[in-house]
Amino acid sequence: MSTLVIAEHDNGSLKPATLNAVTAAQALGADIDILVAGANCAAAGDEAAKIAGIGKVLVADNGAYEHQLAENVSLLIAEVAAAYDNVVAPATTNGKNIMPRVAALLDVAQISDVTAVESADTFKRPIYAGNVIATVQSSDARKVITVRTTAFDAAAAEGGSATVEAVSAVHDAGLSSFVGEEVAVSDRPELTAAPVVISGGRGMQNGDNFKLLEGIADKLGAAIGASRAAVDAGFVPNDMQVGQTGKIVAPDLYIAVGISGAIQHLAGMKDSKVIVAINKDEDAPIFQVADYGLVADLFDALPQLESAL
């Protein structure tokens, strides 16, 4: 039995999501190799070789893979996957984009967003926005799986010494090209990897008031998130959205400010270790999942909290 993990990286370095995917792959009980597909991505490949417990790292270094275009990378993964029983990728937007294409090329089902590995063919995954957990069994000989990164601890980034092999296969489907990107630049940790997250909802009233969260975030080393209501109201951009249709987070501490606690939001944060809710409506559903609830006007509470930290 053997498992291929698809690395998440930006060519220069490996993204933490890869480490969570490796832990999920370990639960399948097979030998693990990692595929790094990119351009000028040797550094990411070397980093992957240091992860504990990896057999070998396959590096496909070609311009066709530079921007992770699904049309090209899926052809590569499907070819490499022929030698493996399982293909595992993190359920990031990149993994979600590419892996179903891989599954279809291999004529197998994909199991999306796995939160627990029960056995080599049986998995748990949330459905209906996390209101129900399904246990599903795959009858495919080859399994294509994406895993929810917050459900698996990170594997040790150091300690391994895998061999690095070049993959020469070049797949350029010629169907798509990269035009540009707008990446939010922030000194704060990434939302899905931050140990502390502070999020604002409709109660923030406008985008300017999100500044009230910044001072607290700076003191706690926190990422700043938002509810869908705050995004829909135009307060903040969509890449800050925490919820069923946004990012799934599970930090040590989640502070929900002016968020009522709609099902769609809870689906994105209810696995946080400690949840704090600050809301002036004492009947807000968010208090039903909060470890510590503070019924207060956020415009009074936030400045107090910032100075108390």
Add this chain to the structure above:
Amino acid sequence: MKVLVAVKRVVDYNVKVRAKGDGSDVDLNNVKMAINPFCEIAVEEAVRLKEAGVATEVIAVSVGEKPCQEQIRTALALGADRGIHVEAEGRIEPLVIAKLLKGVVEKEQPQLVILGKQSIDGDNNQTGQMLGALTNMPQGTFASEIKVEGEKLNVVREVDGGLQTISLSLPAIVTTDLRLNEPRYASLPNIMKAKKKQLDVYSPADLGVEVTSHITLVRVEPPAERQAGIKVEDVAQLVDKLKNEAKVIS
């Protein structure tokens, strides 16, 4: 150009779905059904392309049991020109849906296929990408903006770090994210008109597809419940609890 839009019948997004007592499946007795919200956005985008003179015809397709014709009619009321129902029983997996849609693509030869990025029941987020692989079409998933420019389609995508823009050759596949547009409401006259629009029904066999199953649903269960905690009196007590009880800040 011809635009094909896929729509799915799902539980209304306001319904809180529960597992059945015996854990065999979710309980969908007497719950309100609706068009999947992401599919509604897909229909809206197709209709806007037609209104802008880019699309010449909008075809709404759905795969499922007979009642999904209601959702096709909803799409027709929103402005799609005609409907296709691929009648299939039971739980149809995304790979099979993609194969059935491929059959429809081969019949209709659309230049653009728009789907929702995921349905809010299975939360799989697979069908559009799978259809892309099966038809060898490029894909612009999680789209927040699309623009046809000559023979190319530019797609702005919602990705983890922000936004990415890619250029696709046509024919192409787009899957919608929430911010692509705000769907309109169907007017009563349009709902009445939709009842008269053409709706063709195919079987999987008509499309040369065998309905197979790769996944067995073993059981369903409610997620681990979180216990509500305590209410604190003020900020000072909150900070004290976080430091000394939860020990999550220092």
